[in-house]
Amino acid sequence: DKAGRPVDLAHGRVQASGQIDFPLKKKPAPGEVSFAVAGRGFGVSSRQIVPGKPLAAKALSFTASNRHLRIEGAGTLAGVPFDGSWETGLGPGAADAGSQVVADVTLSQETLDTFNITLPPGSVSGQGQGRLELALAKGRPPEFSLTSDLAGLGLRLDAIGWSMGQARTGTLAIDGVLGKPVRVDSLALSGPGLDLEGRLTLRESGGLQSLAITRLRAGSWLDAPVTLTGRGRGSAPAVQVSGGRIDMRNAPFTSTSGSGGGTSARGGAAPGPLTLAPDRLQLTDGIVLTDFRGDFALSGGMKGNFTARLNGGVPVRGSVSPTGKGSRFVIKSEDAGAVLRDAGLLKNMHGGTFHLKLLPTGAAGTFDGELDIRDTRIRNAPVMADLLNAISVIGLLEQLGGQGISFPEVEARFRLTPKQVILTRSSAVGPSMGISLDGYYDLASQTMDMQGVLSPIYVVNFVGQLFSRKGEGLFGFNFNLRGKASAPKISVNPLSALTPGMFREIFRRPPPKVPG
Known part of the structure; x- marks a missing residue:
């Protein structure tokens, strides 16, 4: 009674x-x-x-x-198995203290379905055990705490590209209220390559309303606050990253699923939209985008557009699109000189338009690059001055120290790896001179081993392109740059100037080749 x-x-x-x-x-x-x-x-x-x-x-x-x-x-x-106890105090004051339930319960997709807790399709597989504690008080909905080592459970979070097999273990801790709807005030999940803490809100129908994660660490690619917002039964949640760090070198959104359409290769719902606004987004060892803002679709691979600042400096814009080997990046800017300065590559180029393509090779953190720059100038460049001085081109030296040497067209093709840049070919051409360059640049030591040809008076001399590489004239000087990039040692072969372009290869090694 x-x-x-x-x-x-x-x-x-x-x-x-x-x-x-x-x-x-x-x-x-x-x-x-x-x-x-x-x-x-x-x-x-x-x-x-x-x-x-x-x-x-x-x-x-x-x-x-x-x-x-x-x-x-x-x-x-x-229908959900349990083994536990219910206990309540008797006597004066016992009613105010309420009662407690402690039970070992079975965790599975069937358990979630039974209690109307809807997660994205395929999130849970297998069966495990958890310890459930309930605090029952008169006039209030039950408060609960659930912990588990996840043994026997398979978990998958497609929104962040993480999964854990049934043979692995982790930790799960959930605290909340069994109201209508269920409220999860604290959620902590950790497993191989994953740590998250947040708060889960469910709709009255049981579906996901939002999962606000204060910090999510996934592998070596993500460490940031993340919000997952439900989009209705059968649809994957929308994902928003606000702040933190993302490393696209190891991100899981790499290759296409092969489905070419709305559902994932594993038969679940198509991935939801992704909004990225991290503090720091790492593309390669030397390319970091800050103040990043982008909106992407993930179905069939990551694709979308973004704006950012390169290494905290010049504004850039770009796009990401999927390929069979990974995500393809295109980065553009209206100030090529500023881009190269902020990237730490070349401090003496000014102006020009910048267009860079990074094409994935399938290897982690490795891209084939295509760089095109238009209408730029080089001024007060010590390395260039030393090179021009070595071949005694006085007029160009004066031009370099004044308004600069104009290059209407600059292009480079290279292989970018986590350790080095392999420059397979490059050229800079203008009316005053043309330059070709290939070789190696070590990212860790910032040292180079480059070779090239400088062709003065290129507007007249460019007829040599019929017999040599782009950027090289009929007559030119072979040179080498070795050592620290800030102050490389320069050597010039004067005999090469007497050799027409078609025979110049005898004075240099073959250009680098990269595997296809």
């Missing part, structure tokens, strides 16, 4: 024995009566303990005394 529950709260057969002690006098005080009872219930069933969820148990044990009531055993709740 005091609990407001009917007499037929549960059904079953009970076998019990106990002892009651009381003084043989008229109207003994409550404290003068003591009892201790123990027994078992058989074939127990109830549809009222948890409204709408039938509870059943073959056998339950119970004990009762003046101080407490405890029921324990194994059973099922809406």
Whole structure:
């Protein structure tokens, strides 16, 4: 009566024995009566303990005394197996303290479906065990805590490209309220290559409303706050990254799924949209984008447009698109000189338009690059001055120190790896001179081993292109640059100037070749 529950709260057969002690006098005080009872219930069933969820148990044990009531055993709740206990205090003040449930429960996709907790399709596979604790208080929805080592469970979060097989283990800790809808105030999940902490909000229908993750670490590519927003049953959530760090060298959004359409290769829903606004986005060892803002689709591979600042400096814009080997990046700017300065590559180029393509090779952090620059000038470049001085081109030296040497067309083709830049060919051509260059640049030591040809008076001399590489005239000087990029050692072969372009190869090694 005091609990407001009917007499037929549960059904079953009970076998019990106990002892009651009381003084043989008229109207003994409550404290003068003591009892201790123990027994078992058989074939127990109830549809009222948890409204709408039938509870059943073959056998339950119970004990009762003046101080407490405890029921324990194994059973099922809406078909979900459990093994645990319920305990409440008895006596003065016990009603205010409420009662507690502690149980080992089965975790699976069926469990989520039973309790109307909807996650993206394919998120959970297999079966594991968890420890559930409930705090039951009169007039309030139950508060719960669930922990698990995830053994036997397979987990997959397609939105961030993470998965864990059923043979692995991790930790799961969830705290919340079993209201309508269920509220998850704290969610912590960790496993191989993943750590996250956040708060989960479900819709009244049970579907995901939002998962606000204060910090998500996924592998070596992501360390940032992330918000997943539900888009309805059967649809993958939208993902938003605001702040933190992203390293696209190791990101999972690399190759196309081969499906070419709306669903993933594993039969789940198509990935949801992705909004990126990290503090730092690393493309390669030397290219970092800050103040990044971009919106992307992930179905069939990552694609979309973005704006950013290169290494915290010049504004750039670009796009990402999928290929069979990974994500292809295109970066553009209206100030090529500023881009190269902020990238730490060339400090003395000014102006010009910049267009860079980075094509994935399939190897981690490795791209084939195509760089094209138009209408730029080089001024006050010490290395260039030393080279011009070495071949005694006085007019060009004066031009270099004044308004600069004009290059209407600059292009380069290279292989970018985590350790080095392999320049397979490059050229810079203008009316005053033409230059070709190839070789190696070590990113860690910032040293170079380059070779090239400088052809003065290129507007007249360019006829040599019929017999040599782009940027080289009929007559030119072979040179080498070796050592620190800031102050390389320059050597010039004067005999090469007497050799027409078609025979110049005898004075230099073959250009670098990269595997296809």
